[in-house]
Amino acid sequence: MADTGLPATEYLLKDLKRRVKDSRATDPAAVKGLLVEAITALLQPLQQPLKIGAATPTVIMVVGVNGAGKTTSIGKLTHHLANSGCKVLLAAADTFRAAAREQLAAWAGRNQVEIISQEGGDPAAVSYDAVVAGKSRKCDVVIADTAGRLPTQTHLMEELKKIQRVISKAQADAPHEVLLVVDGNTGQNALAQVKAFDAMLGLTGLVVTKLDGTAKGGVLAAIARWGAEQGRVVPVYFIGIGEKLEDLQTFDAREFALALVG
Ligand SMILES: Nc1nc2c(ncn2[C@@H]2O[C@H](COP(=O)(O)OP(=O)(O)OP(=O)(O)O)[C@@H](O)[C@H]2O)c(=O)[nH]1
Ligand SMILES: [Mg+2]
Numbered sequence: 001m002a003d004t005g006l007p008a009t010e011y012l013l014k015d016l017k018r019r020v021k022d023s024r025a026t027d028p029a030a031v032k033g034l035l036v037e038a039i040t041a042l043l044q045p046l047q048q049p050l051k052i053g054a055a056t057p058t059v060i061m062v063v064g065v066n067g068a069g070k071t072t073s074i075g076k077l078t079h080h081l082a083n084s085g086c087k088v089l090l091a092a093a094d095t096f097r098a099a100a101r102e103q104l105a106a107w108a109g110r111n112q113v114e115i116i117s118q119e120g121g122d123p124a125a126v127s128y129d130a131v132v133a134g135k136s137r138k139c140d141v142v143i144a145d146t147a148g149r150l151p152t153q154t155h156l157m158e159e160l161k162k163i164q165r166v167i168s169k170a171q172a173d174a175p176h177e178v179l180l181v182v183d184g185n186t187g188q189n190a191l192a193q194v195k196a197f198d199a200m201l202g203l204t205g206l207v208v209t210k211l212d213g214t215a216k217g218g219v220l221a222a223i224a225r226w227g228a229e230q231g232r233v234v235p236v237y238f239i240g241i242g243e244k245l246e247d248l249q250t251f252d253a254r255e256f257a258l259a260l261v262g
Contacts, residue, residue: 002218003187008225039257047253048235057134057142059174064181066148069209075107076248086140091130092117096147124166131170151196177204184215191222209240
């Protein structure tokens with residue numbers, strides 16, 4: 001029911017059977033508890049904090065399909081980072097939609113942080129300018145918002161690669177983080193998105209949004225299995241639980257497992 005997908009479900013059932021056998025549990029409530037343990041163990045590697053401060057500025061590029069919640073998550077992330085004392089600069093590298101710049105500017109205003117944007121600018125150029133400005137203004141974090149795109153739109157995926165490349169010209173080891181924002185309602189397609197964006201850009205983390213609705217986000221189990229199989233996990237830094245500034249939480253495997261089982 002939580003749309004964890006077949007391979008992750010099979011994995012969890014096998015693990016649960018072993019746990020039931022080992023503990024000789026017969027009571028349904030106890031078995032439910034063991035299921036929570038199994039899911040927690042599977043999701044645990046995804047629980048990692050976003051680390052800021054190894055580089056100044058730490059440059060974060062945010063990508064994802066249309067409407068996943070990128071811009072909103074950047075607004076919330078800025079709030080989270082500013083609260084912990086970071087100086088944040090935003091880059092309006094979604095130059096595709098006319099309103100995108102204004103949308104990010106509104107989040108900058110709410111957070112009272114600066115924003116770099118250009119009218120009709122090129123997304124790579126805006127990102128470059130923002131990193132240069134972030135360096136000279138001694139910012140702790142520069143976050144680049146990008147336009148939504150499908151992984152099948154090859155030329156648009158190439159554009160993301162170009163942004164990444166041009167950012168590294170402004171600061172050698174940047175971007176330090178490439179975050180994929182996925183809508184928690186997407187179901188199994190979220191795994192396809194993770195794989196495709198990762199193959200193109202080398203993802204460093206995920207933000208899973210819209211978990212305040214009916215979505216249970218069971219696809220994280222599938223994402224965790226995929227990570228375990230390839231020996232490289234893409235962690236879930238944050239989950240989005242609403243549209244307001246405060247509606248961002250760090251991912252907690254156990255809490256998530258409890259909510260999933262209900
Ligand atoms: N309920 C809820 N809504 C969210 C959440 N995150 C984003 N949204 C809503 O989802 C819609 C799309 O969010 P955006 O931040 O504009 O998404 P985006 O990925 O930047 O979209 P594009 O730039 O057009 O690709 C908006 O109506 C947001 O308010 C969340 O965690 N919970
Ligand atoms: Mg956006």
